[in-house]
Amino acid sequence: MAKTARKTTTVRGDALPRYAQIRRALESEILSGAWPPGHRVPSEHELLSRYRCSRMTVNKALSALAASGMIVRRRRWGSFVSAPSGRNVLQIQDIEQDALHAGRDYRMQLMQRSERKATKRDAELLQGTPGMPVLFLQCLHYVDERPWMLEDRLISLAAVPAARRADFSKRSPGSWLLEKVPWSHAEHEIRAVNASGTVAKALGIAEGFACLVVERRTAHRGKAITHVVLCYPGDRHKLTASFDPSGAAEQ
Amino acid sequence: MAKTARKTTTVRGDALPRYAQIRRALESEILSGAWPPGHRVPSEHELLSRYRCSRMTVNKALSALAASGMIVRRRRWGSFVSAPSGRNVLQIQDIEQDALHAGRDYRMQLMQRSERKATKRDAELLQGTPGMPVLFLQCLHYVDERPWMLEDRLISLAAVPAARRADFSKRSPGSWLLEKVPWSHAEHEIRAVNASGTVAKALGIAEGFACLVVERRTAHRGKAITHVVLCYPGDRHKLTASFDPSGAAEQ
DNA sequence: CCGGTTATATTGTATATACATAATTGCAGG
DNA sequence: CCTGCAATTATGTATATACAATATAACCGG
Numbered sequence: 021m022a023k024t025a026r027k028t029t030t031v032r033g034d035a036l037p038r039y040a041q042i043r044r045a046l047e048s049e050i051l052s053g054a055w056p057p058g059h060r061v062p063s064e065h066e067l068l069s070r071y072r073c074s075r076m077t078v079n080k081a082l083s084a085l086a087a088s089g090m091i092v093r094r095r096r097w098g099s100f101v102s103a104p105s106g107r108n109v110l111q112i113q114d115i116e117q118d119a120l121h122a123g124r125d126y127r128m129q130l131m132q133r134s135e136r137k138a139t140k141r142d143a144e145l146l147q148g149t150p151g152m153p154v155l156f157l158q159c160l161h162y163v164d165e166r167p168w169m170l171e172d173r174l175i176s177l178a179a180v181p182a183a184r185r186a187d188f189s190k191r192s193p194g195s196w197l198l199e200k201v202p203w204s205h206a207e208h209e210i211r212a213v214n215a216s217g218t219v220a221k222a223l224g225i226a227e228g229f230a231c232l233v234v235e236r237r238t239a240h241r242g243k244a245i246t247h248v249v250l251c252y253p254g255d256r257h258k259l260t261a262s263f264d265p266s267g268a269a270e271q
Numbered sequence: 272m273a274k275t276a277r278k279t280t281t282v283r284g285d286a287l288p289r290y291a292q293i294r295r296a297l298e299s300e301i302l303s304g305a306w307p308p309g310h311r312v313p314s315e316h317e318l319l320s321r322y323r324c325s326r327m328t329v330n331k332a333l334s335a336l337a338a339s340g341m342i343v344r345r346r347r348w349g350s351f352v353s354a355p356s357g358r359n360v361l362q363i364q365d366i367e368q369d370a371l372h373a374g375r376d377y378r379m380q381l382m383q384r385s386e387r388k389a390t391k392r393d394a395e396l397l398q399g400t401p402g403m404p405v406l407f408l409q410c411l412h413y414v415d416e417r418p419w420m421l422e423d424r425l426i427s428l429a430a431v432p433a434a435r436r437a438d439f440s441k442r443s444p445g446s447w448l449l450e451k452v453p454w455s456h457a458e459h460e461i462r463a464v465n466a467s468g469t470v471a472k473a474l475g476i477a478e479g480f481a482c483l484v485v486e487r488r489t490a491h492r493g494k495a496i497t498h499v500v501l502c503y504p505g506d507r508h509k510l511t512a513s514f515d516p517s518g519a520a521e522q
Numbered sequence: 523c524c525g526g527t528t529a530t531a532t533t534g535t536a537t538a539t540a541c542a543t544a545a546t547t548g549c550a551g552g
Numbered sequence: 553c554c555t556g557c558a559a560t561t562a563t564g565t566a567t568a569t570a571c572a573a574t575a576t577a578a579c580c581g582g
Binding site (some may be wrong): 051053084087201203207208209210211212213214228229230231232233240252254255257258259 | 302304335338451452459460461464479480481482491505506509511
């Protein structure tokens with residue numbers, strides 16, 4: 021009695037929402053190859069009459085597909101399946117935290133710390149000007165008491181003056197920065213190198229052993245914050261990534 | 272005269288659309304650190320009265336932020352800034368095509384080709400069963416007439432029977448598959464290894480030279496399609512990636 | 523105090539509608 | 553034939569509205 025009679029306007033068999041269904045349907049046309057790159061996706065009008073729903077709903081589906089790079093949309097032109105290269109993007113989780121805190125024993129040791137005016141090379145790495153104040157840190161990270169990774173880091177003291185007084189003997193500069201300093205842009209480079217004598221000694225591996233090197237430059241509002249080189253023995257560290265068409269992970 | 276009098280309902284100073292403005296504003300609160308992880312984002316109601324717009328508009332902004340992993344939303348709970356680790360994802364462009372066709376001279380050579388019943392190891396790599404029919408290919412890729420990359424590939428003939436009759440002496444199996452076979456899931460692994468004698472010989476580098484190895488497993492609807500190991504001399508190939516908070520690249 | 527019902531807050535989905543924008547097509551007038 | 557305006561098409565953005573789902577809080581009878 022007290023309950024107000026509710027009219028169910030949309031009858032969903034407890035499945036995905038309509039916009040997601042439409043998105044999936046289109047996605048599967050594309051991923052199955054039925055709609056090759058360049059193929060014209062039906063217009064919003066066609067889709068709304070096909071799926072018997074409002075334009076906003078198909079628009080949501082199409083916008084999502086466009087955002088994920090599966091299709092390209094242009095006014096008056098229509099929507100078109102984009103080239104695979106446009107969507108072959110894979111995502112890699114944060115590199116630093118990765119693998120370390122997987123229930124294993126972790127500790128780090130500060131090997132070097134020096135405050136200095138940027139050399140020409142420092143300036144290049146930070147994309148700043150020589151002479152700017154920088155902090156150089158070298159840390160050795162251990163996992164289960166074995167040397168795991170060697171970190172060479174430059175921090176721009178102009179951008180992060182607080183770093184001058186931070187204690188990096190316990191706290192890794194990476195996680196300190198992550199907490200203290202917001203950043204909005206990062207560039208990574210990943211390559212393989214043979215360990216030099218000093219690197220080999222620090223990591224307890226043979227000279228020439230293949231290492232995976234991750235180099236990262238971080239900036240905020242166009243101002244460089246830090247530049248870091250992480251060197252992992254190649255047999256221990258792997259980067260893994262998995263790619264799924266947009267919907268799978270989100271829904 | 273003929274022109275119908277048009278009322279401009281929304282006065283936009285030719286700037287970003289409102290939902291993008293709102294998104295940016297919130298994003299900058301988060302990226303600037305003003306709203307730390309766990310901080311509560313104003314509710315849609317608060318935002319719509321603050322920005323004087325409809326709920327759908329703020330919803331679009333918030334949904335986009337949620338999709339990009341900057342915030343987490345829950346019914347009746349509200350929206351909260353997510354931990355940085357949730358958003359430290361970086362994107363890497365397609366690995367195979369990368370760098371190759373950058374205006375340089377490319378050619379490839381088929382070194383080995385064998386059709387066989389899957390060994391135990393083959394089956395493991397393809398996540399299939401021993402005895403299944405597979406095609407093994409080894410290709411050497413040249414850029415500017417220098418050996419550039421060595422590819423070891425397994426293709427499941429059950430999933431791609433057409434591969435049996437394809438001519439891989441000119442066409443790289445990677446691009447052939449990309450065109451012929453839709454795929455929906457891929458897993459990558461990236462590591463560094465010292466070149467073995469045979470690899471070194473093929474690539475024209477010294478034995479033990481550090482190589483970047485990219486391993487990829489591709490599947491469609493849970494059925495394995497191909498497994499490939501790409502081996503690049505470490506000094507020549509680099510993976511690069513750049514991360515921006517969602518909006519920058521799209522808008 | 524317990525246990526259930528009811529109210530409420532907040533996001534999720536969907537619709538109908540309107541106007542804006544961009545680019546092409548077509549037509550009219552010189 | 554060229555110019556320019558108008559119509560057309562398809563997407564882009566925004567509003568107002570309605571109902572759904574979900575979890576907390578408040579209330580209330582026993």
